[in-house]
Amino acid sequence: MxxxxxxxxxxxxxxxxxxxxxxxxxxxxxxxxxxxxxxxxxxxxxxxxxxxxxxxxxxxxxxxxxxxxxxxxxxxxxxxxxxxxxxxxxxxxxxxxxxxxxxxxxxxxxxxxxxxxxxxxxxxxxFANLKKESFESSVAGVTELAVRYAQLDKERQSSATGIKPELKQLLFKEFAEISLWGNATDLSLLATATLEDIASIQGAEARKKSEDKILTNDIDLAYAQLISSKEKIRKVEIVLDNSGFELYTDLVFGLFLLDFNLADRVTLHTKDIPWMVSDVNLKDFNVVLSQLKDTNVFDKHRDELDFFINKVEYLFNTGKLTLETSPYWTLDKDFWEISPDEQEFGGSELHERLSSSALVIFKGDMNYRKLTGDRRWPSTTPFSRAIGPLATSGLKILSLRTVKADVLLGLKEGVYEDITEEWGKTNDNKLSWLYSGKYAVISYADGAAH
Missing domain, CATH: 1.20.930.60 (Transcription Elongation Factor S-II; Chain A)
Known part of the structure; x- marks a missing residue:
């Protein structure tokens, strides 16, 4: 190398x-x-x-x-x-x-x-109090997404002809993007009312607007991998980032994957200790559900919220939605050592666990930094190059990352420089766009040797 x-x-x-x-x-x-x-x-x-x-x-x-x-x-x-x-x-x-x-x-x-x-x-x-307060500040977004999810579920169940493949792919892209941004201001496509609207020109315009800030987008490659999986039980892993509203959107994404038969089992991977202020640990799952049940905070659209809560609890109780943690996630190590060769700290066990899954989704900035080693890669470096041995590890990796740190991969020639120049016209630090959270990347690597 x-x-x-x-x-x-x-x-x-x-x-x-x-x-x-x-x-x-x-x-x-x-x-x-x-x-x-x-x-x-x-x-x-x-x-x-x-x-x-x-x-x-x-x-x-x-x-x-x-x-x-x-x-x-x-x-x-x-x-x-x-x-x-x-x-x-x-x-x-x-x-x-x-x-x-x-x-x-x-x-x-x-x-x-x-x-x-x-x-x-x-x-x-x-950090528990900060996480709770942050989630309670997202009431409007939580409620709106619950309403949209309930509407889509009714239409899915009432559709006599089933959901067309192209519409299912559009929905996958939208739910992935909601999970990507993880905040209450990016519900662009699901603000439309019906499945027909989603497939309409209006829906296409909403998607284009939301995708303008996604600097590289491999979502179609990830979807193709997911639907081509031949595993008897199709498993999707989501390595979580933040609690609160982002965890809520991740749960909605997981429910969508199960509802539309894109996955038979979805596993959410949490940290094992309080981490990076807002990262999800095992306790946060029950905390978020408990907060959603609080009618003093979430007092509107209780039918839709209760439907969502019951659905999550049902899928959790039936084993289709599961929670796991590993001490590896809170090591100093980057993720290059998620490998059969790492025998001391859980890397080999984690590799064995993830390698049988149709898709491993890594959420957020810190996970992206650990995937890429947090190195000074040129921005045009392919994602598969920057993840080192993970590129041939057998893991099907999808990274959903809002940009909040320096390392950035997979951009076309000139994009980094153009954004930097434009940002510098209105900001003292022309590189601060890298920390603004206003841009994102969706990066995929198939884990196969080429």
Whole structure:
């Protein structure tokens, strides 16, 4: 293999890493400190004292950021710490100069380590309140999508001739895009009322508008792979990103795949600890369903919301919709080691689990960064080149990624430069479009040797 591009470092002033380490991480730790202080104040005795210990370590972390301290090894007996500490031993990395991807993972694992060592706080999610508040701010989008889903389900069941293949493909593209954007403002196509509307010229115009910001789009390749799968049980895996509204849209996407017989089983893969502030862990599934049942918050269109909740619970109880987690997702490692050769930290088990699936969908920015090694690839580099050994791993990979970091692949010649120039006309930092969340990529690799 040719020499790989360098990874992004927190010292790189031309990268989002630079402000992330100096501004975003500080705010995240300050919010965590406020949360544990508030939670600790509501307890007493040993629990309160333990909360103060955690708060003290968070406070020291803020000092370490300010002083650009050397990142210390993780302390504790968890197997995953061995992987982290090997990576940290390569050099005396400091918080403001070290590798961005590595130290971002270290940050969240370090914070979690302070909780798991305390008997009253080992199961506490320091980011739970932020996730709950974020979801409750999406009432309008949640309700609208529930209504659209219920309408489509009625039409699907009442269609005497069945759903035409071309319409099924259009719906797949739209539900994938809703899952991609994961927010309440991108329900473009499903704002139309009927299946006929979706196939109409009006529907085509809505799709074109929503696709303008998708810089590379391999969705048709992924769909072709999905419908050509010969597995007796067609399985789709979704490696989740954010909780809240995005998890809700992922559930809707999963229901669509099952409803329209594009999958026999859909598995949602969560993180095993509180992670990256808003990432989904196992508890968040029940939290989101519980929030949806709260009539004080979600007080309109209860029939449609209850239909959605009942459908999710039914499919979960029948085993068609499942949840899984793996310690590999919260390692410092990128995803190139999801391989039979990785025998220490779950890479081989995860590869075996995913390799029998018709499609493995990776959601979000951090998963994209780990797929590509978070390296300084030229933007025209093919996605299959930038995912290294995953390109021949046998995994059918679809990445749905809203762009919120520097690494970006698969663009046509000149696209990166054109957007940068246009963005610079109205923004001081002409590269900040890479962190704006206004652009996206849909990238596919078939996992086969070519």
């Amino acid at each position: 040719a020499e790989l591009p360098a990874v992004y470092y927190n010292k790189d002033s031309d990268s989002f890493a630079f402000s992330t380490a100096r501004v975003r991480w500080v705010k995240i730790v300050q919010d965590a400190l406020e949360d544990i202080n508030d939670a600790g104040a509501k307890t007493s005795g040993e629990a309160q004292q333990q909360a103060k210990v955690i708060a003290g370590k968070l406070q020291q972390l803020l000092v370490d950021f300010e002083e650009d301290a050397v990142v210390q090894p993780l302390v504790g007996g968890l197997k995953q710490y061995e992987s982290y500490n090997r990576a940290l031993s390569a050099e005396d990395y400091t918080w403001l100069t070290g590798p961005w991807l590595l130290l971002e993972n270290v940050l969240y694992r370090l914070i979690n380590s302070w909780f798991v060592e305390q008997s009253h706080w080992f199961n506490y999610d320091i």
